[in-house]
Amino acid sequence: MTADQAKRWEDAGLTAEEYRMIEDTLGRGPNDLELALFSVMWSEHCGYKYSRALLKKLPTTGSQVLQGPGENAGIIDIHDGQAVVMKIESHNHPSAVEPYAGAATGVGGILRDIFTMGARPVAALNSLRFGPLTDSRQKELLTGSVAGMADYGSTFGLPMIAGEVYFDECYSENCLVNAMAVGFLDKGDPIARGIAAGVGNVVMAAGTPTGRDGIEGAAFASEELTQEAAERKDSIPKGYPEMGKRLMEACLEAIRAGVLVGIQDMGAAGLTSSSCEMAARGKHGIELDLSLVPVQEPDMTPYEIMLSETQERMLFVVKAGEEAAVQAIFDKWDVPLAAIGRVTDDGFLRLKKGDEVLAEVPAQALASAPVYHPASRRPDYLAETESFDVRSVAEPDDNSQVLLKLLASPNIASKEWIYEQFDHQAGGGILTAPGLTGAGVIGINGSDKAVAFTVDCNSRLCYLDPRSGAAAAVAEAARNLVCTGAKPLAVTDGLNFGNPEKPEIYWQFSEAIEGIAEACRRLDTPVIGGNVSFYNESKGKAIYPTPVIGMAGLIDNKADICTQSFKRVGDVVVLLGENKGELGGSEYLKVVHGLVAGRPPELDLELEKRVQDLCLEAIRAGLLSSAHDCSEGGLAVTLAESCILGGLGADIALDHHGLTPAQLLYGESHSRIVVSLAPEHLDSLEELAKKFNVPLTVIGKVQEGNLQVRLKVQVGECDDQLVIVLSVEELEAAWRGAIPCQMES
Numbered sequence: 001m002t003a004d005q006a007k008r009w010e011d012a013g014l015t016a017e018e019y020r021m022i023e024d025t026l027g028r029g030p031n032d033l034e035l036a037l038f039s040v041m042w043s044e045h046c047g048y049k050y051s052r053a054l055l056k057k058l059p060t061t062g063s064q065v066l067q068g069p070g071e072n073a074g075i076i077d078i079h080d081g082q083a084v085v086m087k088i089e090s091h092n093h094p095s096a097v098e099p100y101a102g103a104a105t106g107v108g109g110i111l112r113d114i115f116t117m118g119a120r121p122v123a124a125l126n127s128l129r130f131g132p133l134t135d136s137r138q139k140e141l142l143t144g145s146v147a148g149m150a151d152y153g154s155t156f157g158l159p160m161i162a163g164e165v166y167f168d169e170c171y172s173e174n175c176l177v178n179a180m181a182v183g184f185l186d187k188g189d190p191i192a193r194g195i196a197a198g199v200g201n202v203v204m205a206a207g208t209p210t211g212r213d214g215i216e217g218a219a220f221a222s223e224e225l226t227q228e229a230a231e232r233k234d235s236i237p238k239g240y241p242e243m244g245k246r247l248m249e250a251c252l253e254a255i256r257a258g259v260l261v262g263i264q265d266m267g268a269a270g271l272t273s274s275s276c277e278m279a280a281r282g283k284h285g286i287e288l289d290l291s292l293v294p295v296q297e298p299d300m301t302p303y304e305i306m307l308s309e310t311q312e313r314m315l316f317v318v319k320a321g322e323e324a325a326v327q328a329i330f331d332k333w334d335v336p337l338a339a340i341g342r343v344t345d346d347g348f349l350r351l352k353k354g355d356e357v358l359a360e361v362p363a364q365a366l367a368s369a370p371v372y373h374p375a376s377r378r379p380d381y382l383a384e385t386e387s388f389d390v391r392s393v394a395e396p397d398d399n400s401q402v403l404l405k406l407l408a409s410p411n412i413a414s415k416e417w418i419y420e421q422f423d424h425q426a427g428g429g430i431l432t433a434p435g436l437t438g439a440g441v442i443g444i445n446g447s448d449k450a451v452a453f454t455v456d457c458n459s460r461l462c463y464l465d466p467r468s469g470a471a472a473a474v475a476e477a478a479r480n481l482v483c484t485g486a487k488p489l490a491v492t493d494g495l496n497f498g499n500p501e502k503p504e505i506y507w508q509f510s511e512a513i514e515g516i517a518e519a520c521r522r523l524d525t526p527v528i529g530g531n532v533s534f535y536n537e538s539k540g541k542a543i544y545p546t547p548v549i550g551m552a553g554l555i556d557n558k559a560d561i562c563t564q565s566f567k568r569v570g571d572v573v574v575l576l577g578e579n580k581g582e583l584g585g586s587e588y589l590k591v592v593h594g595l596v597a598g599r600p601p602e603l604d605l606e607l608e609k610r611v612q613d614l615c616l617e618a619i620r621a622g623l624l625s626s627a628h629d630c631s632e633g634g635l636a637v638t639l640a641e642s643c644i645l646g647g648l649g650a651d652i653a654l655d656h657h658g659l660t661p662a663q664l665l666y667g668e669s670h671s672r673i674v675v676s677l678a679p680e681h682l683d684s685l686e687e688l689a690k691k692f693n694v695p696l697t698v699i700g701k702v703q704e705g706n707l708q709v710r711l712k713v714q715v716g717e718c719d720d721q722l723v724i725v726l727s728v729e730e731l732e733a734a735w736r737g738a739i740p741c742q743m744e745s
Helices: 003-011 016-026 032-041 092-097 099-115 136-155 241-257 270-282 302-307 323-332 381-387 399-407 459-464 466-484 503-523 587-593 605-620 634-646 661-666 679-692 728-744
Strands: 065-067 074-077 083-090 120-130 160-167 176-185 202-207 260-265 285-289 313-318 337-344 348-353 356-362 440-443 450-456 487-496 527-533 546-555 572-576 626-629 649-654 673-677 696-703 710-715 722-727
Touching (some): 003 016, 016 032, 016 356, 032 356, 074 487, 074 527, 083 099, 083 450, 083 487, 092 099, 092 136, 092 176, 099 176, 099 241, 099 260, 120 136, 120 241, 120 440, 120 450, 136 160, 136 176, 136 241, 136 728, 160 440, 160 450, 176 450, 176 527, 202 241, 202 323, 241 260, 241 313, 241 323, 260 270, 270 285, 270 302, 270 337, 270 348, 302 348, 323 337, 381 459, 399 587, 399 722, 399 728, 459 466, 459 546, 466 487, 466 503, 466 605, 466 626, 466 673, 487 503, 503 546, 503 605, 572 605, 587 634, 587 661, 605 673, 605 679, 626 634, 634 649, 634 673, 634 728, 673 679, 679 696
Parallel strands (some): 083 527, 120 160, 285 348, 649 710
Antiparallel strands (some): 065 074, 083 176, 120 176, 202 313, 202 337, 285 337, 348 356, 440 450, 450 546, 487 546, 572 696, 626 673, 649 696
16 A cells, blocks of 8 residues: 555545455545545444444344334334334534534434434433533533523424433543434324435435535544544534424425435435435435535535535435425425435446536445444453442431432432423423423323333443443333333433443443343333444543433323322332342442442342332322332432422331441432322232232331421431431422532532
């Protein structure tokens, strides 16, 4: 290989072997434009070359799956001819550089994935990670990201129904902004596909004229976030939500009119990815005349046109003879439209300028990046974290103050400061206000059914054990749905990791995939799509492994919706599951002792399934007043939140069973749900617990809520062992005031 050739493949972000593969594929050396096409399509962001082999381990089929991975979004059957479309994607690097634009275009992109399938988006969710809010830059990132997502969603009239936000030092240089969107398909609605077929059919581009914003965005997302990369603000496209809204209406009308063969969003790698992927899926070719592509500036080069990531653009293939009908639809919605090419039968993506051929490459080769199996090695830090003895940590002197401190931790505290900036009432379909449940619930028009959605991941547990931590994220997502009265159906995953070319990171990713696969199989929640985001690291330090789990569940009857708050004085408080006192990786260790150590809680998926089945059957039988899964902060925080949300207290007595107060109160053992119910229903619940072979413990009663109401936790039989005494007002002040206080300081 000559020095000039080496310079070419290095500049393109390719390896010497990849360059040789391109030469073998073409039977010649690529020209500069062809090399650029391979550069973006064989990047990790577009080609998934470091993740594709492992993703095949995930379960992706089931009776409820109508569309699995491989299309713009996945589709789940919810019976009666109705279906749910959902997808999660990351926009991490762009949000770290330009938080408002990065987060806004993240929402825009995921919405296009939904309506490209033929479904009208009905709701959005988010999963966010930042560094500590004591840092002014992290406040700017949070403020900008939330504003960007809120403004884009409000233009669409879209409610933000649920989300999660975590803060940790590992995200200080690499924030995570993951957006999830969901839509509904009704009886008779056609499902659209991203394919090109029908030789001679016209290829059209719609939406915003192509500009120079976002060029090389896919490459930007496929490298570590260095200072130099962070200064490339030209890699961050801007959003045009008003155009996006009109584009959605035009596309949905065209899909339902039956005039399209295929449709694809111009997302990462823009016109390059959309054209070659449609051609590859349809086993056809596409020929484009770049002189016909609408552009914002007259002197744009073919390279710029093909690699631009200007937002709010769509590519589609029109059925023969329907060109005028499509034009009329897009004129009606005032959306620019242009015929820019045609479908061919030779399998090539051919780029022309008039009669001049600029590039000619096999579409299938372009859309099929090489697959790698990097070296994998267990990280050295695990030897130290696993050997740490949590029993060596001193017991707190004042558990009341510890609980207040935990409630004031931004990872546990109320996220009202964030979700109040979103319009959660838009569309009128939301059935639960944010904060009342661990999931958002949307009703199905003309039906008693509803669908619940959630996003979950405890990345600290994934850092300490990627396999069990990732499985626990699936389990907690399902548990949150069950606590609303929903049967979990399927998963869309947002997998955020560091540089996969480093053996320790690839090991983390591999282990996480195994954990997700195992949990999804056991809980019958196949993965129907998602996103992989690598290279989330800078200055040699990676983020914690953060496999975010988005999940949907079906509520057969809206009357069964259950929330977390205590409802009635005198209700019995019951723990489903078992206290094991596991403090490894807990919020207590981090907040109170400054430690990220220990073995994380063990996850018994068989017990998890039984606990969930018990809770769901109890809700459907009308036995429960409330249900709240037990997670970060342990039992004490779970009880406190149920008190705060209901404005009622609780008188709790716990048998220690050999556990210390800290283990009992703040341990984060999995497969636990705190429920409340009328005393007359207790016998029925105990019978169900026997049926499902689930440990059940009566731990107290709901009591009056006023200025003197206390949350009392006793260990053992003696009143002099009272360890927490707090009014609901004190609990609420700590919980609600934490994030606003930090943001305003």
